[in-house]
Amino acid sequence: MVRLTLILAVFMVCHAAHAERWTVIHAGTLIAEPGSPPLTRQSVIVKDDRIDRVAAGYVELDGARLVDLKDAYVLPGLIDAHVHLGLGGDHAAKRGPETGGDVYRLLDVVENARKTLAAGVTSVRDVGGEGWAVFAMRDAVRAGVFPGPRLFVAGHIIRIGTTEADGSGACHDVGSCRAAVRRQIGMGADWIKLYATCSGSKPCGRESAPPVFLRDEIASVIETAGTRQIPVAAHAHGTAGINAALEAGVRSIEHGSYNDRVSRALFTERGAFYVPTLAVQDNIARDHETASEDMKPVMEGFMRDHPTRVAAAHAAGVKIAAGSDAGVTPHGGNARELWWYVKIGMSAAEALRTATVVNAELLGKQGELGVIAPGAYADIIAVRRNPLDDIAALDAVEFVMAGGHVVKGGCGHYMRSCAP
Numbered sequence: 001m002v003r004l005t006l007i008l009a010v011f012m013v014c015h016a017a018h019a020e021r022w023t024v025i026h027a028g029t030l031i032a033e034p035g036s037p038p039l040t041r042q043s044v045i046v047k048d049d050r051i052d053r054v055a056a057g058y059v060e061l062d063g064a065r066l067v068d069l070k071d072a073y074v075l076p077g078l079i080d081a082h083v084h085l086g087l088g089g090d091h092a093a094k095r096g097p098e099t100g101g102d103v104y105r106l107l108d109v110v111e112n113a114r115k116t117l118a119a120g121v122t123s124v125r126d127v128g129g130e131g132w133a134v135f136a137m138r139d140a141v142r143a144g145v146f147p148g149p150r151l152f153v154a155g156h157i158i159r160i161g162t163t164e165a166d167g168s169g170a171c172h173d174v175g176s177c178r179a180a181v182r183r184q185i186g187m188g189a190d191w192i193k194l195y196a197t198c199s200g201s202k203p204c205g206r207e208s209a210p211p212v213f214l215r216d217e218i219a220s221v222i223e224t225a226g227t228r229q230i231p232v233a234a235h236a237h238g239t240a241g242i243n244a245a246l247e248a249g250v251r252s253i254e255h256g257s258y259n260d261r262v263s264r265a266l267f268t269e270r271g272a273f274y275v276p277t278l279a280v281q282d283n284i285a286r287d288h289e290t291a292s293e294d295m296k297p298v299m300e301g302f303m304r305d306h307p308t309r310v311a312a313a314h315a316a317g318v319k320i321a322a323g324s325d326a327g328v329t330p331h332g333g334n335a336r337e338l339w340w341y342v343k344i345g346m347s348a349a350e351a352l353r354t355a356t357v358v359n360a361e362l363l364g365k366q367g368e369l370g371v372i373a374p375g376a377y378a379d380i381i382a383v384r385r386n387p388l389d390d391i392a393a394l395d396a397v398e399f400v401m402a403g404g405h406v407v408k409g410g411c412g413h414y415m416r417s418c419a420p
C-alpha cells in the first residue's frame with residue numbers, strides 16, 4: 001500500500017510538471033483540407049502536439065503563444081511518400097560498411113531531414129537505402145531528440161541477390177525472400193519495398209522489361225509482410241512488372257512509368273496507390289545529353305511516356321500519391337513533384353491533395369496527417385502566395401510547425417512572444 005501511494009505521488013508530481021502547451025495560429029487564409037474550399041480569418045488552436053479545434057475569426061487564448069499568419073496561406077504539413085534520406089549526402093559517400101559508412105550516413109540523414117522539414121514536408125516515407133541510419137533517425141524524431149519529419153521507413157530494398165554483399169534485402173527464392181522480409185521487420189520496418197523491375201538508370205529500365213521476381217517470390221514477400229500487417233511498395237517501370245505487382249497485392253507502385261490500361265484497371269480495382277516520382281524527369285532532361293549510348297533510348301522513353309501515362313492514370317481515377325524521389329532529386333525540393341502534376345493537367349488543389357489527404361490515406365493515417373482538423377497532429381505550414389493559384393508558391397515555405405513545435409518562422413518572425 002505504501003508503495004502504491006508512493007508511485008501515485010510520483011505520478012501526480014510528474015503529471016503536474018507537464019504543463020499543457022497552447023498555441024493559437026491566426027490564419028488569413030486556411031486550406032484546412034486541400035480539395036475543400038479555403039476559409040478566411042480563422043484561428044487554429046493547438047494543444048501540445050495536436051490540433052484542438054479550428055475557430056472562425058481571430059480568437060485569443062490566455063497563456064497561449066500567438067502565431068500571426070494573417071497575411072499568409074496556412075495549410076497542413078506536406079507528406080512525401082517517396083524519399084531516400086540516406087542518399088544524396090556527402091558524408092557517407094565513398095565509405096563502405098567497414099569504414100564507418102553507416103555512422104557517417106546518419107550525418108547525411110540528419111542534414112537531409114532538416115532540409116526536408118524546412119521545405120514544409122512534415123512526414124516522409126523512406127523507401128530504402130543502405131545501413132540502418134534512417135531507423136535511428138525515425139526513432140530520434142519520435143523521441144524528440146532531433147527535429148525532423150515523421151518517418152515511415154522501409155529498410156533495405158527486397159531485391160534479387162545471392163550473396164551477403166548484396167545487402168540484407170537480397171533474395172533469390174521463396175525461402176530467402178521470406179527471410180529478407182523478416183529481417184526488415186525485425187529491424188522495425190514500417191513498410192517493405194520491393195524492386196519488382198530493374199532500375200530506371202540501367203539499360204533494362206524499359207517498357208518491355210520483364211519482372212525480375214517470379215510470381216511465387218512476389219507472393220511470398222507480400223504474404224510475409226502481411227503477417228505483421230505491413231504494406232508493400234513496389235518499384236516498377238516495365239508494364240509486366242507493374243501488373244504482376246498489382247495482381248499480387250502491393251499497396252503502392254513507385255514510378256509506374258509504363259502503366260497501361262490493364263494497370264489502371266488493377267489500380268482502381270485493388271485500391272492501390274500510384275506514386276509517380278515525376279520530378280526525376282528534371283534529372284533525365286539534365287543528364288540526357290551526356291548519357292551513354294545504351295541509356296539514351298531508355299531516357300527518351302521515360303521523357304516521352306512517363307508524364308503522359310501519369311496523366312492517363314489520373315484521368316482513369318487512379319489514386320495519385322505524391323513522391324519526389326528526394327535523394328535522387330534534391331532534398332528540400334520536394335514540392336517540385338507537385339509542379340509536375342499541375343504540368344500534366346491536375347488542378348493545384350488536386351496536386352495539393354496528393355501530398356496531404358491522399359498520402360495520409362496511403363500511410364493509414366487519415367484524419368491524423370494531411371489535414372488541419374481536431375485530433376490531427378499539429379503539422380502546419382504557411383506560404384506567402386496562394387498555392388491554389390500557383391503551386392510553385394510551395395517552393396517558399398516560410399513557417400513550419402511539426403507536432404506542435406515551431407521549427408521555422410517562429411520567434412522574431414511570425415511569433416510575437418518568444419516564450420517556449
Ligand SMILES: [Zn+2]
Pocket residue numbers: 082083084127325328
Ligand atoms: Zn526511389
